[in-house]
Amino acid sequence: MSAAASADYEMVVGLEVHVQLKTRTKAFCGCSADFGAPPNTNVCPVCLALPGALPVLNQHAVELAVGAALALDCKVNATSVFARKNYFYPDLPKGYQISQYDRPLAEKGWLTIGELDDGTPVRVGITRVHMEEDAGKSVHDRYAGATAIDLNRAGVPLIEIVSEPDMRSAADAGAYLRLLKQILSYSGVSDVSMEAGSLRVDANVSARIRGTTELGTKTEVKNMNSFSAVERALDAEFARQVALLESGGTVTQQTMLWDGAKGETRPARSKEESHDYRYFPEPDLPPLVLDMEWVARVGRAIPELPDARRKRMIEDYEISAADAELLTASAGMSEYFEAVARASLDPKAALNWVMGEVSAAVNAAGVPIDEFPVRPADLAELLRMVREEVVSHTAAKRVFARMVETGKPAAQVAAEEGLQKVGDDAALVGWIDEVLLENPAEAARYRSGETKLQGVLVGLVMKKSKGRADPRKVNQLLPERARA
Amino acid sequence: MKSPPPRAPASAAKLLSRPLTECVASVREGAALPSDLVSAAFDRADDIGAGGESLNVFLATDRDRATGHAQELTALIGRAEAPGNLAGVPVAVKDNIATLNMPTTCGSRILEGYVSPFEATVVRRLRANGAVIIGKTNMDEFAMGSSTENSAYGPTRNPVDIRRVPGGSSGGSAAAVAGGIVRLALGSETGGSVRQPASFCGIVGVKPTYGRVSRYGLVAFGSSLDQVGVLARTVEDAAIGLEVIAGCDQFDSTSADVPVPRYELEKNAGLKGLVIGKPREYFPEGLNPRIAQECERALEAYRELGAKVREVSLPNTAYSIPVYYIVAPAEASSNLARFDGVRYGLRVPSERGLTGMYEATRARGFGPEVTRRILLGTYVLSAGYYDAYYKKAQSVRALIAQDFRDVFASGVDVLFTPTTPTPAFELGAVKDPYEMYLSDIFTASANLAGVPAMSIPIGGARGLPVGGQIIAPHFAESVMFRAAFGLERALAGELLPGEKSA
Ligand SMILES: [Zn+2]
Numbered sequence: 001m002s003a004a005a006s007a008d009y010e011m012v013v014g015l016e017v018h019v020q021l022k023t024r025t026k027a028f029c030g031c032s033a034d035f036g037a038p039p040n041t042n043v044c045p046v047c048l049a050l051p052g053a054l055p056v057l058n059q060h061a062v063e064l065a066v067g068a069a070l071a072l073d074c075k076v077n078a079t080s081v082f083a084r085k086n087y088f089y090p091d092l093p094k095g096y097q098i099s100q101y102d103r104p105l106a107e108k109g110w111l112t113i114g115e116l117d118d119g120t121p122v123r124v125g126i127t128r129v130h131m132e133e134d135a136g137k138s139v140h141d142r143y144a145g146a147t148a149i150d151l152n153r154a155g156v157p158l159i160e161i162v163s164e165p166d167m168r169s170a171a172d173a174g175a176y177l178r179l180l181k182q183i184l185s186y187s188g189v190s191d192v193s194m195e196a197g198s199l200r201v202d203a204n205v206s207a208r209i210r211g212t213t214e215l216g217t218k219t220e221v222k223n224m225n226s227f228s229a230v231e232r233a234l235d236a237e238f239a240r241q242v243a244l245l246e247s248g249g250t251v252t253q254q255t256m257l258w259d260g261a262k263g264e265t266r267p268a269r270s271k272e273e274s275h276d277y278r279y280f281p282e283p284d285l286p287p288l289v290l291d292m293e294w295v296a297r298v299g300r301a302i303p304e305l306p307d308a309r310r311k312r313m314i315e316d317y318e319i320s321a322a323d324a325e326l327l328t329a330s331a332g333m334s335e336y337f338e339a340v341a342r343a344s345l346d347p348k349a350a351l352n353w354v355m356g357e358v359s360a361a362v363n364a365a366g367v368p369i370d371e372f373p374v375r376p377a378d379l380a381e382l383l384r385m386v387r388e389e390v391v392s393h394t395a396a397k398r399v400f401a402r403m404v405e406t407g408k409p410a411a412q413v414a415a416e417e418g419l420q421k422v423g424d425d426a427a428l429v430g431w432i433d434e435v436l437l438e439n440p441a442e443a444a445r446y447r448s449g450e451t452k453l454q455g456v457l458v459g460l461v462m463k464k465s466k467g468r469a470d471p472r473k474v475n476q477l478l479p480e481r482a483r484a
Numbered sequence: 485m486k487s488p489p490p491r492a493p494a495s496a497a498k499l500l501s502r503p504l505t506e507c508v509a510s511v512r513e514g515a516a517l518p519s520d521l522v523s524a525a526f527d528r529a530d531d532i533g534a535g536g537e538s539l540n541v542f543l544a545t546d547r548d549r550a551t552g553h554a555q556e557l558t559a560l561i562g563r564a565e566a567p568g569n570l571a572g573v574p575v576a577v578k579d580n581i582a583t584l585n586m587p588t589t590c591g592s593r594i595l596e597g598y599v600s601p602f603e604a605t606v607v608r609r610l611r612a613n614g615a616v617i618i619g620k621t622n623m624d625e626f627a628m629g630s631s632t633e634n635s636a637y638g639p640t641r642n643p644v645d646i647r648r649v650p651g652g653s654s655g656g657s658a659a660a661v662a663g664g665i666v667r668l669a670l671g672s673e674t675g676g677s678v679r680q681p682a683s684f685c686g687i688v689g690v691k692p693t694y695g696r697v698s699r700y701g702l703v704a705f706g707s708s709l710d711q712v713g714v715l716a717r718t719v720e721d722a723a724i725g726l727e728v729i730a731g732c733d734q735f736d737s738t739s740a741d742v743p744v745p746r747y748e749l750e751k752n753a754g755l756k757g758l759v760i761g762k763p764r765e766y767f768p769e770g771l772n773p774r775i776a777q778e779c780e781r782a783l784e785a786y787r788e789l790g791a792k793v794r795e796v797s798l799p800n801t802a803y804s805i806p807v808y809y810i811v812a813p814a815e816a817s818s819n820l821a822r823f824d825g826v827r828y829g830l831r832v833p834s835e836r837g838l839t840g841m842y843e844a845t846r847a848r849g850f851g852p853e854v855t856r857r858i859l860l861g862t863y864v865l866s867a868g869y870y871d872a873y874y875k876k877a878q879s880v881r882a883l884i885a886q887d888f889r890d891v892f893a894s895g896v897d898v899l900f901t902p903t904t905p906t907p908a909f910e911l912g913a914v915k916d917p918y919e920m921y922l923s924d925i926f927t928a929s930a931n932l933a934g935v936p937a938m939s940i941p942i943g944g945a946r947g948l949p950v951g952g953q954i955i956a957p958h959f960a961e962s963v964m965f966r967a968a969f970g971l972e973r974a975l976a977g978e979l980l981p982g983e984k985s986a
Contacts, residue, residue, distance in 0.1 A: 045601065045602045048827060049822045049827070050582075050600065050601070050602065050828070051580075051582065051588065051590070051595065051598070051600070051703040051704075051822070051823075052580075052581070052582040052588070052600065052602075052604060052700065052701040052702055052703045052704070053602075053700070053701075054699060054700050054704075054735060054736050054737065054738075055737065056734065056735060056736075056737050057737065084818050086817075086818050086821060086865070088821065088824060088842055090824075090826045090838065093822060093826075093827060094821065094822050095818070095820075095821020095822045095824060096818050096821060149826065149827075276866050276867045278817075278818070278862065278865035278866055278867075278870075279865075279870075280814060280815075280818070280865055280870070280874060283706075283707035283708035283738075283815055284704070284707050284737065284738065285737050285738075286737055286738060
């Protein structure tokens with residue numbers, strides 16, 4: 001494929017995202033929805049589909065689904081209908097999945113994924129948000145020659161978020177997914193972890209000649225396990241389709257699997273192909289009728305979303321748009337920052353510390369921010385100690401490191417480690433004299449009038465004192481000790 | 485070798501032929517022991533050959549467990565604790581209703597040996613009211629049939645005439661009651677499967693309003709049509725039985741939160757002022773003359789006791805069988821998908837991998853009628869046919885339900901019709917599936933509309949029972965029972981004070 005040919009084509013992408021709702025129990029029974037329990041321990045007659053068992057809808061799942069729909073600016077339907085999606089698969093115990101079909105929970109939302117150079121917002125339409133249940137899991141590598149079935153996930157509540165084919169590049173899709181993940185996390189409806197399987201993405205991709213409006217034949221790409229995999233898969237599938245079209249071929253509507261190792265998409269085996277699902281209204285569940293006042297209350301209870309938080313933080317704390325953008329990448333980080341900023345009354349220092357030391361330590365520890373051992377109040381106390389010159393900036397970093405290790409408060413760590421600033425003349429003089437003695441060449445040049453060496457010598461004193469020396473006093477004392 | 489269990493005292497055997505209230509009173513007063521009633525039921529079953537080749541009423545019984553339960557009840561009564569409205573009463577349960585520690589096979593090979601680890605709400609309620617479950621009754625496989633000839637475990641025979649079918653699909657439960665083994669049995673209905681066998685066996689069969697009784701633990705056939713119903717010898721027994729099992733259940737989202745009245749209080753309400761609708765579509769030209777004659781006699785009895793009989797019309801009645809045979813198989817094709825050999829029941833291995841295992845298991849596990857309906861249901865739901873069949877059927881179903889609303893809104897209290905177009909037929913006599921489907925022609929509409937309906941014996945035709953059907957508005961079982969009590973009494977030649985003599 002020539003670069004010119006590729007440039008003649010435009011990628012058209014729509015995404016289907018499955019998100020696990022953060023409920024304690026499953027969608028239609030009282031079993032725990034926890035991840036990682038031993039196989040087939042979170043099961044009951046309902047999720048095992050024993051003869052005679054019936055589903056009962058989890059109200060908390062409805063609340064979270066409505067919250068997600070409202071956070072995505074969707075219109076929530078007063079009446080939605082559960083349907084059966086029929087197909088045979090060993091990890092689908094009922095032989096059908098309870099989902100929503102022609103009357104979904106919510107429709108017609110959108111996400112703003114960025115803006116054009118002229119400031120026009122770039123919006124991706126959200127076709128629908130509907131509720132459904134997860135299937136179980138087939139385990140192929142546990143017993144030789146046999147497949148085991150774990151039904152712990154069977155019946156776990158999901159929402160499916162279907163976008164319009166409004167994205168025009170892999171980067172658009174990436175931006176959409178990151179923003180979607182951010183919003184769902186902020187609104188508290190899901191843990192949105194691709195690793196734990198609580199967020200899964202399928203993509204519909206087609207290629208068309210740039211400037212045309214008609215949609216080309218699309219393929220569905222599955223099996224992508226990270227956002228970067230989605231972007232790479234889209235580019236690969238687009239290239240495949242363009243090459244096909246350029247060579248006079250036609251794209252067939254089919255399911256493609258992303259092979260990350262080979263960096264290519266390949267057609268799914270026929271059993272992974274689309275079925276006739278024979279949807280019909282689920283007769284075991286009445287239509288889901290929502291009180292619209294309750295829906296409004298759920299909407300009011302949604303925590304502040306990233307966009308609003310960015311705007312407010314720029315105003316409240318006088319930080320830059322770029323900093324606000326970085327901080328709000330995660331709900332937890334921005335909440336942490338705000339807590340430190342408010343408690344320390346020093347947003348600037350809070351920003352530096354949270355973006356610097358805190359995020360580095362959190363990343364290194366690999367824990368979520370709400371499990372980070374240094375609480376915002378403790379960090380605010382450390383910032384106050386720096387401001388009041390109880391500890392030097394250098395020492396503060398050592399104090400912080402010990403706080404991360406021990407979880408102890410700042411003042412206690414500083415005292416235990418002897419890291420409070422030392423302003424005592426005798427101690428300072430001792431350190432200065434030692435430095436002059438140990439660095440005779442520099443001391444001589446300094447004495448002979450090379451004053452720019454003052455900084456170097458002060459630095460050495462700070463180092464010798466392990467950051468405890470008060471640098472202001474060292475600067476005062478150094479010239480007279482050099483002369484002595 | 486185990487010695488045969490001792491026979492129940494004659495008094496207990498006699499008690500089983502008396503009304504439920506007398507059985508329960510005797511037990512509560514200590515005049516009879518629950519274990520004696522249980523023994524009497526098993527003795528009667530042995531005497532009439534219920535277990536063997538002859539009647540084939542039960543798919544499973546457990547005398548030891550039932551006796552143990554009866555002894556627990558005796559202890560309870562000894563401690564003067566409330567033993568419930570069915571204290572000590574032996575009850576038989578259709579085999580598509582989940583029971584702990586007893587098989588639940590739905591009359592199918594595919595569930596051979598399956599023992600449910602949980603219990604249906606209706607069975608829990610029976611036990612909580614002191615009933616003793618003595619066995620699981622034979623049925624048409626997955627409740628698909630009108631004769632109990634479609635059981636994988638052989639047909640049940642009608643105790644009234646053993647050459648004939650007991651009706652279906654609750655034929656085993658109807659035979660258990662008609663044969664005098666139990667006073668009360670649970671059946672289930674999707675298109676008439678309680679009322680039709682009640683009619684064939686000369687007993688009372690009640691299908692409550694959809695949502696009145698929990699379906700939790702009833703193995704689903706057509707979920708939007710299925711209801712658990714009761715089979716009994718008398719209207720009063722049926723009223724007591726229904727009251728025990730009725731009421732909202734948090735485990736069934738389609739069960740209704742509507743208070744349950746005391747149906748047996750309708751016993752003395754009389755018929756004065758009651759308006760009985762006689763739908764002309766249920767009395768077609770060519771209706772079996774003996775059935776037409778018995779129905780006319782019943783309607784005459786109503787008139788004589790002060791009820792008004794009014795001819796009415798339910799114009800969409802003719803569509804009920806076609807609509808039923810689209811909706812019920814559609815739902816069944818989905819409900820029966822879970823029987824795939826993966827988790828429980830039959831599994832037939834295959835060389836051809838997973839798909840081969842599914843195919844072999846289901847081919848061997850399901851009988852011809854079930855297979856026929858799964859195919860039909862799969863077809864009417866498939867892409868391209870959904871609108872023409874399933875969706876169309878649902879809109880006609882709404883019209884059928886509207887017919888009932890209209891006629892009840894016009895001032896009619898209940899409708900009276902024949903229950904079945906013919907009396908019980910001989911085993912093997914009806915071979916064409918479509919002809920068999922017509923057995924439910926007068927009963928299926930009530931399931932499609934969700935209204936309550938019951939069948940009571942109104943007479944006989946050449947020694948075979950004839951049933952009359954009473955249909956009432958949604959959740960108006962009380963008025964249905966009132967009409968049934970009055971008719972039952974009138975046909976027995978008894979009168980309430982103030983009712984004029986015929
Ligand atoms: Zn469960």
